[in-house]
Amino acid sequence: MTTALFKFLLFLTIIIAPLAYQSTVQNTSADTTDLQTYEQVRPPFTPSPDPIKRGIFYTQGGFKKNYYTFKSLTINDDFTLNLQAVRPPLPAFLTYSWWISDNKTDWRPISNNKTGNLKINTSRKGIKYYQVKAVYKAFAGYTIHGPYYSKIIKVAINEKPIDTEDLSIETSSPYLLNIGNSVLDNAIYATSSRNPEEATDPIIWSTSDDTIAHINSNGEITPVSNEYSGDILIKALVKNSINKKTKIAQKEIRVGGGLDDINAKLGDNVTFKIQGLSDDKRDDADDVSINWFQKKSVHGNCIKLPHSNTTELTLNNLKSNLDGSMYYAVFSYTDEYHKKKTFQTNEAQLTISNSIIGIDNQIQNTSNKDDPLDTKTNLANVSKDDKLTYTLHLSNANKTNLKDQTLVIPLPLQVDITNLKINDDQHIEYKLQTESLKEKKLILDLAKFKDNEDLNIELNLNVGKISNNFEFKSTPVIYGTYLDSDNDNSYHNNGTTVSLHFITNMLFPTIHDITFSPIQTYVPNSLIYRLNDTNAPNNIIDFDDQRRSFNSVQIQVAQENPFHDEKKNLYLPATLQLHDPTNNTFTDISNNPTSVATSAKNQQLHYLNWSKDEGLLLRLKPGSIRPGKYETKLNWTFIEST
Template sequence: MLIFTAMSFDQSNFDKSAPENKIISKVIPTVTTAKAAVTPYRTPTADPIILLFIWLSSGYNLQPENQYTYVNNSKTLYTDSGRSVVDALLGLLSSPHYTWYQSTDGQTWTQMSQTTKELTVTPTKVGTVYYQQMTRWYGLVPGLLDTIVYSKVAFITTFPSPINATALDVTANDKYLYNNQSSAMTTYVTGTPTPIDSTGNITWKVSDTSLATVDSRTGLVTANTTGKSGTVRVTGTMTNSNGTSVGGYVDIKIGGGLDDQTVDEGKKANFTIQGTFDEKPTNVVWHKVDAAGKDTVVTNSNSDVLTYTTANTVYATDNGTKYYAVVTVTSGDSTTTVTTNKANLTVRKNVVPDVSVNNTIFNSSYEDHNSENTTINNVAENDKIVHRINIKDGNLNSVLTRAEIQIKLPKSSVIDNVKVNNQNFTDYTNVADPNNNQGTILTLRNLNFVITKEFAIEINSTVGKNEALSFNSTVSANGYDTSGNLLGQYIPAQSLQLNFADNSINLQANDWSYKTINSYTENSLIDRSKMENSHLEVVDKRRNKQALTLYLSQREPFKSDEKELNSEMRYYQRDGSYQVLNENGTLVSETTTGQTLDSVAWQDHEGPKLYIGDGVHDAGNYTTQLEWSLVESIK
């Protein structure tokens, strides 16, 4: 596989303005198949290692490229080579000398008479001719220590007639050029036509010559050295022999290695060294220059040494700082250092409010609350209730200047006083809640967030008699800017709950049944049928819980109409002992002072069971009534 290039010719007294004298530039096809293997005159020198404009090894940075032409149409092979820093130091007084070799079969080579850097040929017959260049640096005469490099082989293929291009694809060797180094940085642009063997010629131009210039023949792009940054567009135009043309372009960025960065406060900024490094840097040292001009070496924790990531930015300390990097590359005996430009870091001040609201509730008269202090239980008339609300704007640069706090209270509540940051506060209203006839809305107005960013609010009230058994006391805060625009509504995660006590205890007895017996069932103990609910539902809402005893009694036997069942109700304890139920009552459970009475739900082996005695039993549906009774201890 070979790659070819069509190059321009140069003549003395050549008039570039004349339409018949078109400047010809290089054309690079992607793929060309040779008919025979080519053996170079000498093995081509490896591509040089170049860091920006500094040559770390000798070689060709512009190879002679394959060309397509037609009979009697001139083409030029362009080259550019250079020496490493070390080779240049060893031969300070030497200069480059050029020798061209050609072959018609790709095997046998002859030295040409031309000794110029560029080689222009005008084919007179159809066919392919191969070319290779040697560049040798020496003084007055060649020596043993001279630097010698050989180019790659290029060919010029001649057709009997022109082939016109229909499209042109333009690429650049490097798409980033530095503008802040002691020597100008360069790169080459190339064009690939369609079809690949088009015989037209390319000319080049740039969109802004203050950023970079381009050699209209070779496509050599040279960046400015004045520090001007931007993006330059390099456009190539291929002109066919019939006067038609096609074009393409590539954009090349010009800069000092780093771009300025702008981030929102609290975010990280990334500075990445741009450009192409043929050799991996051996060391990269990052510097930070603060707004006062103090230069500090910073530690880079990024796995990619060419990228530095800041910590979360703070407007007050990071806005206006600068960053730059010192890059060191070592290749063999050559070491070079490149310093980037100083890139600015702009931190956009975060003015979005960072509001948090927390609230708790307490009953100063009676302590019965959850661990989070968001629910109080057994609240009774005349209890002293304390709401505590903390509202904070965590952003010092916030545009929040004023806030209103709303809290919903039971309608029976009487406001005793309101305190803000331990000072009495009177700028509030308390009106009926239009959405809840059991509540009111207390609004604290004009909390000034310009003066302070945090408020501790305490609302003391006395609760009256309430119809509802519970009340949800929600809190919300509305924030405003200096123009009175609503910035947002902020609601705490906690919801406050007041559960009221009515000092009552409610019992709900549920029926149960026993299995069916026949007329001859006798001396048998019958179990209860299973039931899902408790046998006795108990709701104990007493605030002052005195000790209780719960009894179960049976005053009448089982009867069906006037028929009486020969039976007895036996109340079994957990240990297997039992008592026969009668009008005197049997102890079922008891509590101590302060203990809540629980509902009664017996296990299968305990509680009332029916014992069937002797005799023949008449058919019927037998029922009886049991009586539950509570006895409260009185101190």
């Protein structure tokens, strides 16, 4: 493995106040369960990242996002916290462990509850904090998934009700799958936002059509049957206890079998996309496959199409013989008991009307061909110096006579045209017109090609400097007028929208201040701990990881000089040590780059943090000290391996 492909230096100033003075140390905030290699033994736990669902399976476990992190109640309200952990598909049984705290610092376990449901005691006014751990174990008893840690949940019990002034809701997805299959997580979730946040009256959830979908008291929306589809409203209602007013919010969702019917024109390109699986691309695992099928009519024979293992089916340059065809997708997978299972989407119909010129366009990142998130119309991770190839096929399906044909292709300002070819002609004149601070338009006069039935256009692009992540959408349009029209009517037709997601391809750490407790009594060889606001769940380093490939990163830290006051006249007999309580070891970091953590390959960095008795702690040395504020400099190094 090669190191130092990616390396840079950050500096950290630490201020320590001995005796009666307040002490502060600049720290980096980042608690990432990614970087932790051992189980956390007591709260406050660092919350696990949200679970990741790719297509039909969870590939990373965690807690579903539909649980409260703050709940305001009145005395004697009936309320139960409901949390649900999920994990990748393997045979396992699940157990939960709950903790409670009065101050988020001192925690005590809640006995006799191994489920994700916790009945809250609301008999007394006050604030309590809760956190839960979930572990999936094999039937033999050993852990195979987790532990997963919830966020800290704050529950406030009030003496009197607090009215809701404003209410709004959101749903985790605009589409709810109604396919009946045990492996599918068909639920989506509605969440509310209220002003004030401390409002106490309960939310009453409902739908506009209970024959299509249900919603429970936690905002979980589930389909009724695959026989019923359509657009419905999710409604939230609050009845205020004090002013007696009613507040209502609603959100529209679609319920269906994954595919929508499409109406298109002759020569168009269309894409059937399976909706409702997840926001992520499907995981291309060997045990999951997708096959597409076509039926020429409602009762026609099924034809297996060459498209496979994709949640989208694109049909280019539509011909009239496809009018009325039906399309659907079949999923095949192996369940946790190694049995072959299948399920399928609904059948969607294609209806074709007459058109003039069809545009079949696609784009490829030739510098990064293996990105699994890329498709013909979507580039997921485009970075500086990438070479892009944008191809367009124009076909005059009806051989209609047009004049004044012009092709317009929107492009981001960050790309330059390196070559343009139409059919075999590489000497093409074009115009570039700047539209805004984000976009320019490539304008091609196609008059010299008016007698061609088909045109093949190849556009080569080079990506310039990218200063921030952004998305750019490009929809090519061909304009013209009917040659044989008495009224000289204008005509235009859109191609497929191409999405380009630009990234800086860099790792940006943000290092936070570290604060140590004041030294009240000087005891040589004793440890001084950080203040609570520099311990987990607060972070030492926060990462904005915009890299395209998540190579392993080693984090190192070193203390550059001894602790000194602002004028460098007084020195503190102390040094920083990196403590590992799991192995009961510590390392002096004075002038000695010490490894803090190493991420795994293909692991995105989010944060780094430490519990109270781990990480950087201050060790006092024999000697004399005087009151004051002391500081040192930490050198942080991040080394990426390839």
